[in-house]
Amino acid sequence: MSSLPPVSLGAVTVVLLHSPFSEPARDPDWGVLPEELRGQHPAVDVHVVSVPEADRRAPGHSYVARAALDIAAAGPHRSLLLVGTGAAGPLLPQVGASQRSAHRLVLGYVLLDALLPQSGMVTWAALAREQTGAELHHLVDASDSRELATQWAPETVPTPVDWPDAPCVYLQSDHRYDGCLRRAHLRGWKVGDLRSGADDGLSSTAVASAVAAAIVDLGRG
Numbered sequence: 001m002s003s004l005p006p007v008s009l010g011a012v013t014v015v016l017l018h019s020p021f022s023e024p025a026r027d028p029d030w031g032v033l034p035e036e037l038r039g040q041h042p043a044v045d046v047h048v049v050s051v052p053e054a055d056r057r058a059p060g061h062s063y064v065a066r067a068a069l070d071i072a073a074a075g076p077h078r079s080l081l082l083v084g085t086g087a088a089g090p091l092l093p094q095v096g097a098s099q100r101s102a103h104r105l106v107l108g109y110v111l112l113d114a115l116l117p118q119s120g121m122v123t124w125a126a127l128a129r130e131q132t133g134a135e136l137h138h139l140v141d142a143s144d145s146r147e148l149a150t151q152w153a154p155e156t157v158p159t160p161v162d163w164p165d166a167p168c169v170y171l172q173s174d175h176r177y178d179g180c181l182r183r184a185h186l187r188g189w190k191v192g193d194l195r196s197g198a199d200d201g202l203s204s205t206a207v208a209s210a211v212a213a214a215i216v217d218l219g220r221g
Helices: 033-040 061-074 089-101 124-132 146-152 175-186 204-219
Strands: 012-017 045-048 079-086 106-114 168-172 190-193
Touching (some): 012 033, 012 061, 012 089, 012 204, 033 204, 061 089, 079 089, 089 106, 106 204, 124 175, 168 175, 168 204, 175 190, 190 204
Parallel strands (some): 012 045, 079 106, 106 168, 168 190
């Protein structure tokens, strides 16, 4: 894949895509992350996607469609950096395709404590077990909807087509995603283990710094 030309931070809209199993306002990976990103890099435009529960009950496609509408409503006029967490990770190829169809440039993808897109016909349950060794609902925090995870588990994950179409970065702050970090490394992606020692649970400032660094790195092409 050829590298993209350098892009300044002022030309980037960071799109934060929450897990389909969580409400955006309660997502532990986001929290005050948008404010931290804006504080560290005021030139960066940050958009937090909000997909209502009604569009998260049907596995995959409804989430992608609503996310695409949400991004369109924000009216971004910049290059996009798509950041996904949790079960949003395997849906990033479809979200990216929707943006390309709308003639928006996707600069790159950042997966933060997320499952990875994977080729082949595989269920959400099998994907979680293969990549993390855990059941899908065990990757869902108590504040989120394990009921939704149970509903999604037997359904087939959308298969990515001609993806990745832009550079990818994988960031890990949760030990449950050790296997995903290894897989990302084997795929040749740039990776970052944000944990210090054996402790999980990074501050929003640390996570924002890592995401901001990924933006700068992807912008260099």
